[in-house]
Amino acid sequence: MAFKKQVSYGTILVNLETRQPIALLHDRKVETVSKWLLAHPEIKIITRDRSSSYVSAAAKGAHQAEQISDKWHLLDNLSAVIRSYLEGYKSDIRTVCENISANEHEKLKSTLLSQKIELPDTKYSALFKKVKELQKEGKLSQRTIAKELGINRDAVGRYFKLDAYPRNFSEPIDEKKYSSFIRKI
Template sequence: MICDLQTHKPLALLPDRRPETVTAWLQMNPFVQVVSRDGFTAFRQGITQADSSIRQIYDRFHFIRNAKKQLDTCAASIVPAKITWSDSTDAAEEIPLTRAEKQTRDRQKRKWELVQEIQEAFKRGKNLSRLAREYDLDWRTIQKYTKMKGPPNYQRQRARLTDPFNERMRKLEKEGNTVKEIYSALQIEGYTGTYSGVRTFVQSIRKDRKHNTSGEKVLSISRR
C-alpha cells in the first residue's frame, strides 16, 4: 500500500512487492519526491530504477527498530553477560556440603571427641603410657592430643598450577568467558596445567555465586 506522507491517506494498493511493480507506479506518478519505506530491498531497487533523485528514508518504526538492533550488538560486544556488586547487608547462604565434605566433617568430629576424652583422662591422672595402651595409640600421638587446643583441621592444601592464575580466571569468568576460552587465554599467558584444573576452579566460582557465599548479587543481562 502506498500512502500520502502528509495526509496519510492511501494512494494505491499494488498487486505485489516486486521492484518492477514499484517502478511502474512511480513512473506513472512523477510528482513523488520523497519516499518513506522499510528496509525491503525490492522497494529500494524499484524506487531507484524509477527515479534515482527520489529521496528514500526509513519510516520511524523501522528506523528505531534498526537502531535498537545496532545498540544491542554494540552492548553485547562491550558489556559482560553478568555484572556483580557487593551487598554486605545480605546474609550469605550456606553451601550444601558434598558427600566427601560431610565424611571429612564427621571424621573430624569423631576425632575431636576422642581427643577431648583423652584430655579428660589425662587430667584425672592417667599417664601417657597407660593412655597409649588403653586407646591403642602411640604415646607420641597421645602427647599431641593432650596439648591440642581446638578441633583438628585436616584440610591440607597443596600448591596447584592454577594458583598463580586465580585472579585472572575470576576476571575472565566475570566477563562472561567460557571455560574453554579461559583455558585458551591462560595458555597464552604461560599456564601449563590441565584443562580440568581450570574447569574445576571456574566451577567453584560459579558454585560460590549460585549460593551467594561472597555476599554478592548477580545481575544477568540478556544479549538478545
C-alpha cells in the first residue's frame, strides 16, 4: 500500500477467511514484517505479491507457513503466459478471424448471448435489471435513470452497452469494513 506515490510503502495484513484487516505496518522491510509474523505463529498460509522482501520476511518470520502468490499476481502471470503463447499464432488467428463470414459471426454472437446467465442476487444485479427495463421502455434518458435510481450516470451508460450482466462483475469494496484502518494511515 502506498502512503505517498513512489515514496514509501506500508504493509496491510488481512485475514483472508474473514476478509478483515488485522494489522498495518509502516513499511515493507523484511525486519518489520518478519517481526510481526514471529509474534503470530498461528499463521499457516501467507498470500503475498512477488516482492522479494515479503518472500524473505515470510521465510524468516513464519517458516511454518506455506507461501502462495495472491490471486491477482497468479492471474497476471497466467495472462502473460497466454499472451506470449498466442503471440506465436497471431497470423493464424488473424487469418481465421478474417475468414469468418458476417453471417457466422452473427450466429456465434447470438448463440453466446442466448446462453442464460444466472444473475447473482445482489443490489447491483437488481440495479442492472432495473436499468435494462428502463432502457427497453425507452422513455427516460440515461441521466434521468441515474437520478431516479441514485447511481452514477457512467454506470448507467455502461449498463446500456451491455446485453447481459457481466459474469466477472465485482462488487465495490465496503469501505466501512476498513474505515478504522484507513483513519490510522
